[in-house]
Amino acid sequence: xxxxxxxxxxxxxxxxxxxxxxxxxxxxxxxxxxxxxxxxxxxxxxxxxxxxxxxxxxxxxxxxxxxxxxxxxxxxxxxxxxxxxxxxxxxxxxxxxxxxxxxxxxxxxxxxxxxxxxxxxxxxxxxxxxxxxxxxxxxxxxxxxxxxxxxxxxxxxxxxxxxxxxxxxxxxxxxxxxxxxxxxxxxxxxxxxxxxxxxxxxxxxxxxxxxxxxxxxxxxxxxxxxxxxxxxxxxxxxxxxxxxxxxxxxxxxxxxxxxxxxxxxxxxxxxxxxxxxxxxxxxxxxxxxxxxxxxxxxxxxxxxxxxxxxxxxxxxxxxxxxxxxxxxxxxxxxxxxxxxxxxxxxxxxxxxxxxxxxxxxxxxxxxxxxxxxxxxxxxxxxxxxxxxxxxxxxxxxxxxxxxxxxxxxxxxxxxxxxxxxxxxxxxx
Amino acid sequence: xxxxxxxxxxxxxxxxxxxxxxxxxxxxxxxxxxxxxxxxxxxxxxxxxxxxxxxxxxxxxxxxxxxxxxxxxxxxxxxxxxxxxxxxxxxxxxxxxxxxxxxxxxxxxxxxxxxxxxxxxxxxxxxxxxxxxxxxxxxxxxxxxxxxxxxxxxxxxxxxxxxxxxxxxxxxxxxxxxxxxxxxxxxxxxxxxxxxxxxxxxxxxxxxxxxxxxxxxxxxxxxxxxxxxxxxxxxxxxxxxxxxxxxxxxxxxxxxxxxxxxxxxxxxxxxxxxxxxxxxxxxxxxxxx
Numbered sequence: 001x002x003x004x005x006x007x008x009x010x011x012x013x014x015x016x017x018x019x020x021x022x023x024x025x026x027x028x029x030x031x032x033x034x035x036x037x038x039x040x041x042x043x044x045x046x047x048x049x050x051x052x053x054x055x056x057x058x059x060x061x062x063x064x065x066x067x068x069x070x071x072x073x074x075x076x077x078x079x080x081x082x083x084x085x086x087x088x089x090x091x092x093x094x095x096x097x098x099x100x101x102x103x104x105x106x107x108x109x110x111x112x113x114x115x116x117x118x119x120x121x122x123x124x125x126x127x128x129x130x131x132x133x134x135x136x137x138x139x140x141x142x143x144x145x146x147x148x149x150x151x152x153x154x155x156x157x158x159x160x161x162x163x164x165x166x167x168x169x170x171x172x173x174x175x176x177x178x179x180x181x182x183x184x185x186x187x188x189x190x191x192x193x194x195x196x197x198x199x200x201x202x203x204x205x206x207x208x209x210x211x212x213x214x215x216x217x218x219x220x221x222x223x224x225x226x227x228x229x230x231x232x233x234x235x236x237x238x239x240x241x242x243x244x245x246x247x248x249x250x251x252x253x254x255x256x257x258x259x260x261x262x263x264x265x266x267x268x269x270x271x272x273x274x275x276x277x278x279x280x281x282x283x284x285x286x287x288x289x290x291x292x293x294x295x296x297x298x299x300x301x302x303x304x305x306x307x308x309x310x311x312x313x314x315x316x317x318x319x320x321x322x323x324x325x326x327x328x329x330x331x332x333x334x335x336x337x338x339x340x341x342x343x344x345x346x347x348x349x350x351x352x353x354x355x356x357x358x359x360x361x362x363x364x365x366x367x368x369x370x371x372x373x374x375x376x377x378x379x380x381x382x383x384x385x386x387x388x389x390x391x392x393x394x395x396x397x398x399x400x401x402x403x404x405x406x407x408x409x410x411x412x413x414x415x416x417x418x419x420x421x422x423x424x425x426x427x428x
Numbered sequence: 429x430x431x432x433x434x435x436x437x438x439x440x441x442x443x444x445x446x447x448x449x450x451x452x453x454x455x456x457x458x459x460x461x462x463x464x465x466x467x468x469x470x471x472x473x474x475x476x477x478x479x480x481x482x483x484x485x486x487x488x489x490x491x492x493x494x495x496x497x498x499x500x501x502x503x504x505x506x507x508x509x510x511x512x513x514x515x516x517x518x519x520x521x522x523x524x525x526x527x528x529x530x531x532x533x534x535x536x537x538x539x540x541x542x543x544x545x546x547x548x549x550x551x552x553x554x555x556x557x558x559x560x561x562x563x564x565x566x567x568x569x570x571x572x573x574x575x576x577x578x579x580x581x582x583x584x585x586x587x588x589x590x591x592x593x594x595x596x597x598x599x600x601x602x603x604x605x606x607x608x609x610x611x612x613x614x615x616x617x618x619x620x621x622x623x624x625x626x627x628x629x630x631x632x633x634x635x636x637x638x639x640x641x642x643x644x645x646x647x648x649x650x651x652x653x654x655x656x657x658x659x660x661x662x663x664x665x666x667x668x669x670x671x672x673x674x675x676x677x678x679x680x681x682x683x684x685x686x687x688x689x690x691x692x693x694x695x696x697x698x699x700x701x702x703x704x705x706x707x708x709x710x711x712x713x714x715x716x717x
Contacts, residue, residue, distance in 0.1 A: 054538075056646050058546030197691035227690035230650065232641045235440040235568065236685035243433040256548040259642045263550075267559040268436075268566050287547040291642070 042080075042087040045352055047072065047342060048115030049091050050107050050130055051335075052123050055098030056230035059255050060281060060331055064122050064145065065093060066324055067335025070316065075343045083350035089343065098229075100125035100199075107133050116352045117142065119338045122331065124148035125199035131159040140345075140357045144338030145331050147279075148203050152382045158354070160361050160378050162341055163334055164304050164387040166203045170211035172389045173278035173302040176408055177248075178217055180276075180300075180391075184419050187218060188247035188273055194225045194237065194261070195252035201226065201280075205252050208278040212250075222246060231257055238264040249275045251282075258282030262295045266424040273420035277301040279389060284404045286326040289394060294428070296394050297403075298421030303330040305390040305406055306370050308414050313370030327401055328370065337369045341376055372412050393417050432564040437682045439565055445678025446575030447640075449671035450633040451651055452658035453582050454626035460665025461602040461622040464514060464525045468533035469655055470648030472627050475536055476502050476634025477643040481549055484638070490554050492573065495635040499628040506627025510620045518619075533648065540645035550642035574636040581629055582671045588625075589667075598622045602665075630655075657701045663711025672713065676700075 049068045052061035072089045075081070080088040094110045096103030103126030107118055111133075118134055118141040121127040127146035134141035135156045143151060143161035147169060152161050164172075181187065193212075195205030209221055223244040225237050234257060241249065249272050251261060258281075265272070277283055279302040289296050306313045306328050316336055317328045328336065341364060346352070349360035366376040374386040391408035395415055407417035451473055458466045466472075476498045483494040491498075509532060517525050558569035589595035600608040601618045609615050641647075658677055662669025677697055684696045704711065 054541065054546070054646070056644075058541065058646065059548060059644070062546050197689075225689070228693065230646065231690065231693075232637075232647065232650065233444060234690075235444070235571075236437050236682050237690055239433055239436040239440065240685060242436075243430050256642050256644060259548060259550045263557060266557050267568050269559070269561075287549070291548075291550045291552070293552065 042085040044088045044090040045081060045084065045117075045346060046090050046092050046110075046113065046115045047339065048094060048107060048110030048113070048118045048120075050094040050096055050103050050110070050118060050120035050126065052098040052103075052121075052126070053093070053095040055096075056256065057098045057123060057254065059285065059287065060122060061095070061098070063324075063326070063329075063332045064120075064335040065091075066320070067328070067332035068119060068144070068339050070320060070323070071336045071339030071343070074316070075339070081343065081346045083347050084352070089339070091339075094120070096121060096123065096126045098123055098126075100129040104129040104133050108137075111137055111139055115139075116354070117342050117346075117357060119144050119335075119342060121146055123198070123200065124151065124203065127151050128199070131156055134158045139354050140361060142338050142342055142361070144335045146200070148199055149207070150203075156382065158358060160382040160384075162338060162376050162384045162387065164389055165383060166207040167211075168387060169204060169279035169302065169389060170207040173208060173276075174212050174215045174217065176300075176302055176391045177212075177219075177276060178215070179408065180417065180419055181217075181219075186273065186420065189218070189220060190222045190244065190246045191219050191248040191250055192223045192225065192241050192244050192246040193221055193250045193252070193278075194227070194241070196229050196254050196257060196280075197226045198229045198254075201229070201252050201254075204279060208250065208252070212278075219248065221250075227257070229254060229257075232260070234260045234264050235268075237261075238268050238270065241265070242268050242270045247273045250278050251275060252278060252280040253282030254280070255282045255285050255288055258288060259292055262292055262299075262424070266295060269425065271423060275299045275421070279303055281331065283394065284329050284392060286401060289403050290400045293400075295424055297396055297427065298393065298418055300391055300393045300407070300417065300419075302389050302391050304334065304387060305330050305372055305392050305412075306333045307372045307412060308406060309412070310370050312368050316370050321401065325401075327404070329404070330371075333371050337371055337376070340369060341366050372406070391417070434683070434686060435563075436565040437685055438679065439562075439567055440571070441679035441682025442675060443568065443571040443575045443678070444682060445675035446578040446671075447571070447633065447637065447674070448654060448658050448678050449674025450574075450578035450581060450636070451630055452655040452662070452670040452674055453585065453667050454629035454633075455655045456626075456659045456662070456665055456667055456670040457585070457629070458623055458626035459659065460667075461598055462510075462514065462518060462619055464518065464529065465656070466623075466626065467526060467529040467652060468509070468536055468648075469630055470651030470653075471533040471536035471540075472502055472505065472648075473630040473634040473637070473651055474540060474643060474645065474648040475505065476631030477638050477647075478540055478544055478634075479631070480635040480638050481544075481551065481643055484551055484553065491635045491638040492555075495577075495632055498635040499632040502631025502634070503624040503628035505631075507620045507624035509627075510623035511616070514623060515616050515619060533652065537645050537648060544645065546645060548642035548644045551638075553639045556639040568640075570636075570639040574633075574640065577636060578633070578674075579671065581632060582667060585625065585629065586667050594618070594621060654697065657697045660701055660711055661704055663713040666711065666713045669711060669713030673711070676712075 051064040080086045094106030195201040345360040349356040373388040405415040479498045480491040559566045658673040662673030
C-alpha cells in the first residue's frame with residue numbers, strides 16, 4: 001500500500017531525529033544531572049516547504065530551502081515550540097520544479113505526509129495554486145515570497161503573505177525613481193521596461209507600467225519588451241532597446257536573463273543613464289554579482305531587502321555566510337522570516353489545529369525579523385500591512401559578498417547612491 | 429520599419445542560426461544512422477558547456493582551446509550511452525525508444541545539478557564582450573566564431589561520412605543494417621561511433637555557447653526541442669539540411685522580434701514545424717526514405 005511505503009520512508013528520518021533528540025537529551029541529563037532520559041519527546045511539528053528547487057528558478061529555490069531550514073534549526077536550537085512541550089520543527093521538502101501544477105501536487109503530498117503548515121512558494125503561479133489547495137484542505141499556508149496581488153485577493157481564509165505585493169512594489173519603485181532624479185537634478189525623458197513572461201514578470205511589469213504612467217514623472221515609457229522565462233538569447237530584444245534610445249532601463253528579470261541582458265547591452269553599446277529594476281531578482285544574487293563583476297555595478301533594485309542594522313539579520317547572515325558562502329538577500333531573508341513567523345504563531349496557538357494556527361496568524365505582531373519594515377502584522381485579506389521595499393545598489397567593493405548596499409530610504413541607508421552610472425564599457 | 433534594427437536582427441538571426449544548426453547536426457546524424465531520436469541531446473550540450481567551464485575555471489583555458497576536450501569527453505559519453513543503452517533498444521517500438529533517452533536526459537540534468545548546483549554560471553572569457561561595430565549595427569565576435577566553426581564542423585562531418593572508411597561503414601549501417609552485418613561490418617561498433625560523433629558535435633556546440641550564455645543545469649531541454657524543430661525543418665537525417673534549417677529558424681525567430689513579443693518566439697518555431705509537417709513532412713531537404 002502506498003501509505004505503508006511513505007510511512008516506511010518517514011521512519012528512517014524519524015529514527016534519525018530520535019537519535020539526535022536522544023543525544024541532546026542525554027547531554028541535557030548529564031549537564032543537569034536529572035534522569036530525564038526516559039521522558040517522551042513530543043512529536044516534531046512538520047512544516048511543508050514548497051520551493052522551485054529545480055527548473056529555471058532552481059538557484060533561487062535552493063536558497064529558499066536554505067532560508068527555511070536555517071530558521072527551523074534556529075528555533076530548534078532555542079528549544080523548539082515551548083507551548084507545545086518543546087516540540088521540534090521539521091521541514092519537509094517539496095519541489096515545484098518551477099511549475100505550478102507540480103507545486104500543487106507536491107503540496108498535497110506534504111499534507112499527506114503530515115505537514116501542519118505550508119510555506120513557499122517563490123514563483124507566483126505556484127503560490128496561487130498552493131493557496132487554492134490550502135483553502136480546500138483547510139490548512140494554513142504562509143507565503144514567504146511571491147508578489148502576485150491575486151494570491152491574497154480571493155478571500156481565502158488560510159493564506160497569509162509576509163512579502164510585498166506587485167502593487168506595493170510599483171508604488172515604492174516609482175517613488176524611489178522620482179526621489180533619485182530629484183536628488184541629482186536630472187530629467188530623463190525616455191525609458192524602456194523589460195519583463196520576463198511568467199506570472200510574476202507579467203504582473204510585476206504590468207503593475208509597474210500602469211502605476212508609473214499614472215504617476216506623472218515626466219519620463220515616458222517608450223517600449224515594453226517581454227520574453228519567456230529561461231530564454232538563452234536576448235540579442236534581438238537588446239537591439240530593440242537600442243532602437244528605442246532610452247535614458248533609463250527598468251528591467252524585471254530572473255537570474256539567468258539579467259546576465260545575458262547586461263552583456264548584450266555592453267556588446268551593442270546601449271547608452272544609458274542607469275539600470276533601475278522596479279523590483280526583481282537577477283541583480284543582487286552572489287553568483288550574478290560575482291560573474292558580471294564590473295558590469296553589475298551601479299545597478300539599482302527596488303526590493304524588500306534585509307535591514308543591515310537589525311541584530312537578527314546580523315546573527316542570521318553570519319551563519320548563512322559561514323554555511324553557504326552567500327549573504328541573506330531579499331528572498332532567502334524572507335524565507336528565513338517566514339519560518340520564524342510560523343514558529344511565533346505556533347507558540348501562541350499552543351496547538352497544531354489549523355484553525356487555532358490561523359487565529360494566531362491573525363494576531364501576529366512580529367518585530368524580531370531581519371528585514372526592512374516594521375513588525376509583521378496581517379491585514380484581514382492576509383497581506384502583511386508593513387511589508388515595504390528598499391532601494392539597493394551594487395557598489396564597488398573588493399569583496400563581492402559586500403557589494404550590495406541599501407541606498408534608500410535614508411533611514412536604512414548604508415551608502416550614498418551613484419547616479420548616473422558610468423557606461424558599461426567605461427569601467428576600466 | 430526601422431532599417432537599422434532590421435539589419436541588426438538579420439545579422440543576429442544568421443549567427444544564431446549557425447549555432448542552432450550545429451546543435452541539430454548531431455541529432456540529425458544520430459537519427460539518420462540509428463533511427464532513434466536523442467532526447468538527451470540538449471543535456472549533452474550542457475555537459476559540454478560545463479566541461480569547458482570547468483577547464484576555464486580550473487586551468488584558465490579559453491573555451492575555444494578546450495573545445496576538442498569538451499567534444500572528446502562528450503564523444504565518450506555518447507559512445508557509452510549507445511553501447512550500454514541504445515544498442516539494446518534499436519528494435520523496440522518507437523514509443524519505447526523515447527523513454528530511455530528522456531531518462532538519460534533527466535539523469536544528465538540532475539548530475540549537473542549535483543556537481544555544479546543550480547547557479548547560472550557565466551564566467552568572463554577573453555572574447556565574451558568583444559563586438560565589431562558595423563555602421564549602426566554590431567557583430568558579436570563570439571557569435572561570429574561560433575557560426576564559422578559550426579559551418580566548418582558540419583562540412584567536416586559531411587566529408588568524413590562521404591570519404592573516410594568509417595564514414596562509409598556508418599552510411600552502410602544506416603542504409604541497411606542487416607546488409608551491413610552480412611558484409612562483415614561490426615554494426616554495433618559503428619553505431620557507437622556514430623552516436624559518439626553526433627554527441628561530440630553537440631559537446632563542441634556547448635563549448636562555443638559558453639561565452640554567449642550563462643550555463644545552468646536546466647538549459648538543455650529547450651535546446652533539445654529547438655534542435656528537434658531544426659532537424660524536422662531540414663529533413664531528418666540530412667546534415668546540410670540541419671544547417672540550413674538552423675539558419676531559417678534563427679533568422680525567422682530574430683526577425684519576428686520586429687513585430688511580435690519574444691514571449692511568442694516558441695510559437696514561431698513550432699508554428700513553422702506544423703507548417704512543414706503539413707506541406708512537406710520529409711523536411712525541406714529530405715528525400716524519400
